[in-house]
Amino acid sequence: MTSSLNGKIALVTGASRGLGRAVALELALAGAFVICTARSVRGQSTQAQLPDTTIDDTLDALQAAGGQGQAVRCDHSDPSQVEALMLNIREKHGRLDILVNNAWGGHDVVRNPTQPSEVWDEPLEQLRGMLLGGAYSDYVTSLLALKHLMGHAHSGIILNTTWHTDEPPAWLPYEVSKAAKNRLVYALGHHLQQRDIPVIGVAPGWMRTELMLTHHTPEELACQTETPHYAARGIVALAADPQARRFSGKVMDVSELADLYGFTDLDGSQPQWFRAHQASRRGRS
Structure with missing residues (x-):
């Protein structure tokens, strides 16, 4: 285990599976104490068809790897739950060094795995769900973390997981919701310039998450x-x-980031999915 983040307190939202679980594990391996949050707890998962994908399972994996942390159930689209979480972190730890906004409930209202043939046939609640589960959750969590833990201390870093907006645009509600997440990174970063708290978006490529493995x-x-x-x-x-x-x-x-910092995927490779994807789309347009 490395110790580049030894003693740091980190909060990872949406840590029950996928990228959130991986972030929690990698932060713990780097020495951070990781607070894992999500709606899915053992016996009450939002994806019951996927076994062992709760924050309790994430905490088990984290501790088995030698890391330290805790699991706290929280719906990050509910300000009262998020405020209670921040006050609890302040009471127990006194600070928050790393906030990773990864919660995403945007696919909860998807009616079927295929997109409608016409944009007007989209379920009207699809965008609402994606905004609440994405940009709004990031907004609520960031502001309450700043209010109670980070803003007055002028310290810490906020990292939002997101996705590139495609050119040409792909699925309408998804593109709009991710654009909102990306604009939040830009706007909040601007407003925190004088507080030395960077706000950075991180956009992965096409990930082999548990949910994706069931659909492809x-x-x-x-x-x-x-x-x-x-x-x-x-x-x-x-x-x-x-x-x-x-x-x-x-x-x-x-x-x-891989080019800059020299890290690799688990197999030692450095995938360039987004660059290849964009080149392919431009070639077809």
């Missing part, structure tokens, strides 16, 4: 996909970088 064939997954640990290692590198402020307000692609 091995053939589809063979093309430039990556594990969630690839992006998680980029987040750890940013959290440990004393010069991370130079990226505040920006959305960084994981492959950019």
